[in-house]
Amino acid sequence: xxxxxxxxxxxxxxxxxxxxxxxxxxxxxxxxxxxxxxxxxxxxxxxxxxxxxxxxxxxxxxxxxxxxxxxxxxxxxxxxxxxxxxxxxxxxxxxxxxxxxxxxxxxxxxxxxxxxxxxxxxxxxxxxxxxxxxxxxxxxxxxxxxxxxxxxxxxxxxxxxxxxxxxxxxxxxxx
Numbered sequence: 581x582x583x584x585x586x587x588x589x590x591x592x593x594x595x596x597x598x599x600x601x602x603x604x605x606x607x608x609x610x611x612x613x614x615x616x617x618x619x620x621x622x623x624x625x626x627x628x629x630x631x632x633x634x635x636x637x638x639x640x641x642x643x644x645x646x647x648x649x650x651x652x653x654x655x656x657x658x659x660x661x662x663x664x665x666x667x668x669x670x671x672x673x674x675x676x677x678x679x680x681x682x683x684x685x686x687x688x689x690x691x692x693x694x695x696x697x698x699x700x701x702x703x704x705x706x707x708x709x710x711x712x713x714x715x716x717x718x719x720x721x722x723x724x725x726x727x728x729x730x731x732x733x734x735x736x737x738x739x740x741x742x743x744x745x746x747x748x749x750x751x752x753x754x755x
Contacts, residue, residue, distance in 0.1 A: 590641070597637060597645035605672035607695040608679050608706055612636065612664040614688035623682050630674040633667040652700040658692040672696060676710035 601607065612620065627634040639659040646655050666675035676694070683689045693702045696709060713721075 593641055594644045594648065597641055598648055600633070600667050601645060601649060601651075601695070604667040604669055604695070605697060606668040606675055606709065608666040608668075608675040609658050609663050609692040609694055610666070610679055610683075611662055611690045611692060613662050615686070619686055619688070623678075626678055626682065627666060627675070630678055631668075631670045632675045632678060633669070634664065635667070636662075636664045639663055651695070651698075654702075655693075655695065655700045658694075663692065673709055673712050676706045677712075680707060680710040 615623070624634050642663070642665070643656055643659055666679060668675040679689075679691060683691065691703045691706050693700070694706045694709075695701065696705065701709075
């Protein structure tokens with residue numbers, strides 16, 4: 581009877597991990613060895629402020645969840661040794677950026693890789709993700725590039741209207 585309840589608990593734990601993976605825009609795996617309790621707490625606080633969930637999970641449970649989700653087998657190579665996971669639900673860049681910067685600061689830990697929009701990526705991919713500007717900056721750049729042609733058109737139409745206005749008589753002058 582006890583075995584059955586343990587199996588049920590493990591199945592539920594794997595299902596919970598599957599939900600986290602499905603919900604996350606990005607997941608960054610890292611080796612947290614060497615962090616002091618204070619450093620770990622600071623990292624957790626930083627992640628929490630950015631809306632990133634930081635958890636330590638058993639590799640076997642994550643491996644089972646990945647199999648259930650038919651994820652690329654290369655993720656299993658990352659699940660060696662101690663692993664912590666940073667789930668970015670709202671911002672795909674935040675976990676990678678926070679971890680990369682924190683690792684540089686404390687000179688401990690190491691990135692292992694991750695998953696971005698369902699695609700397994702290596703350490704280089706996570707570092708490239710961390711180099712992206714924040715979401716707000718990307719949106720501002722996109723809007724700026726969209727507005728540029730509209731502003732150009734508005735200026736051209738204004739100049740055209742002024743040019744046409746100079747050559748034609750005004751209605752008041754015609755009377």
